[in-house]
Ligand SMILES: NC(=O)C1=CN([C@@H]2O[C@H](COP(=O)(O)OP(=O)(O)OC[C@H]3O[C@@H](n4cnc5c(N)ncnc54)[C@H](OP(=O)(O)O)[C@@H]3O)[C@@H](O)[C@H]2O)C=CC1
Ligand SMILES: CC(=O)[C@@H](O)[C@H](O)COP(=O)(O)O
């Protein structure tokens with residue numbers, strides 16, 4: 281029986297993690313759950329899974345839900361509540377599925393208390409990858425990727441000698457606007473941007489996918505997870521999202537991981553590794569699909585990916601600034617305050633103003649994050 285805690289249990293990854301639990305109730309026990317503001321769903325989850333601890337975004341929400349959850353479930357709130365859920369139970373594994381760099385503190389707390397991490401929250405590694413990885417190594421904690429591309433790479437590397445890896449390729453669907461020219465992007469709406477062609481995901485990552493920021497974050501995430509140079513990490517447009525990513529070895533062999541686009545597969549693998557278990561995902565039939573398509577990535581069409589590579593190579597606080605600017609810009613786009621193309625303008629302007637700090641500590645990262653957010657919110 282594996283005991284798990286979920287940070288972001290009411291979101292896309294959180295609810296699919298609970299689907300995996302439902303598929304294998306004899307294998308998993310839910311110890312703790314954290315959410316932001318979706319109290320109805322959190323109450324439902326608390327009643328169903330009877331966790332020892334839950335947390336919501338604010339004290340008001342905690343007071344509101346307390347009378348409605350099981351007697352054995354303690355209610356916490358805010359960033360301290362998130363840390364309590366991450367580190368304050370007997371959970372073996374914490375699935376980090378909150379959205380944004382708000383997940384950093386609780387991920388570090390989980391690592392500090394020796395929990396294995398099922399990492400969906402890529403912004404944490406983008407913001408402070410060197411600190412997260414260093415602390416995980418020091419604590420002997422595994423960080424198991426949930427992100428589909430990174431799970432694919434992790435699976436392809438299983439049993440391989442890491443020194444024989446020539447490079448990896450992350451596949452990208454191209455997002456909601458992959459058929460549009462930059463000219464046509466001037467007119468797009470929030471509603472259209474939220475229609476991802478292959479995956480059903482939360483709103484922030486769906487916009488990130490359309491701007492190609494998501495792939496930029498994933499390149500940086502791969503750098504930290506697999507210890508690869510940026511020159512060894514490539515991105516390929518693959519509209520069907522069937523090949524989830526692949527590894528090329530020094531003998532020119534390529535090992536890829538394929539499957540229908542269903543996040544329950546990588547989520548489950550992160551929870552059962554090194555074992556596998558049956559999954560409700562639809563089986564892949566290449567015969568039915570017939571053809572797969574690939575296109576070289578066009579950095580002029582998707583400048584956010586170029587900026588992500590530049591920040592990753594620069595290191596220091598550059599990736600923190602990139603991430604923070606993007607989080608604010610996407611939130612503003614979702615509130616319909618700015619146009620779609622303004623997202624990349626804001627990121628570029630924040631990076632232009634950014635003063636890089638090498639090998640930053642957590643305080644310097646927090647300062648960069650705050651400054652970048654402040655600037656991004658007024659541009
Ligand atoms: N969705 C996907 O398929 C994939 C997602 N990821 C990554 O996983 C992460 C989660 O994405 P996704 O599930 O799509 O996002 P969603 O927006 O669907 O869910 C986010 C979750 O985080 C919670 N949350 C947000 N802010 C806070 C906060 N301050 N304190 C506590 N909880 C908070 C939300 O709670 P509430 O709703 O109650 O407010 C919700 O449960 C992201 O980093 C994303 O990049 C990676 C690969 C695939
Ligand atoms: C499911 C998943 O892992 C997402 O991060 C996905 O990668 C988004 O798709 P694209 O970024 O390729 O559009």
Ligand SMILES: [Mn+2]
Nearest residue numbers: 427428429498
């Ligand atoms: Mn992904």
